[in-house]
């Protein structure tokens with residue numbers, strides 16, 4: 001019998017003379033598919049397969065870390081798609097209040113109302129300090145909050161204000177809870193106007 005260098009019959013013997021000895025799926029005629037439907041060059045060359053062929057990289061999830069973005073409040077990594085920061089629990093969705101007079105940029109999440117006024121123990125100290133020079137802004141002027149359902153609400157302090165509170169130019173009655181939307185302008189008194197922006201998630 002003809003044998004190869006290792007003393008075995010050549011591969012064609014597998015197929016036609018000794019099918020009961022050799023596993024049939026180790027042999028393929030050139031160009032013929034495996035049983036699993038994949039054409040394999042090793043089969044054509046007639047070599048033994050000690051190990052399965054290496055698998056190609058299977059998609060981006062094995063080589064790219066899950067996408068995260070920094071928390072707007074504490075800068076911790078927040079996985080994309082989550083609604084709250086795992087570190088500080090602040091909602092990913094948050095408000096930005098931007099004013100050019102005074103030049104103020106406030107950020108606020110869903111943890112209670114944001115008080116706007118000049119009183120340093122009613123409003124947050126940084127807010128009170130920023131509004132301190134604004135004579136048209138009362139010490140306790142108005143609050144804005146993002147409800148758990150995502151709705152935005154503005155309330156002028158129930159005691160009222162000297163110069164009023166306005167949403168897109170329309171005066172808000174003291175103590176009334178009025179809806180606010182992304183892009184609205186909230187004005188405290190005559191000059192101090194904030195643009196309200198809702199930020200869903202930083203872009204990638």
Ligand SMILES: [Zn+2]
Pocket residue numbers: 071072073074075076085086087088089090
């Ligand atoms: Zn955070």
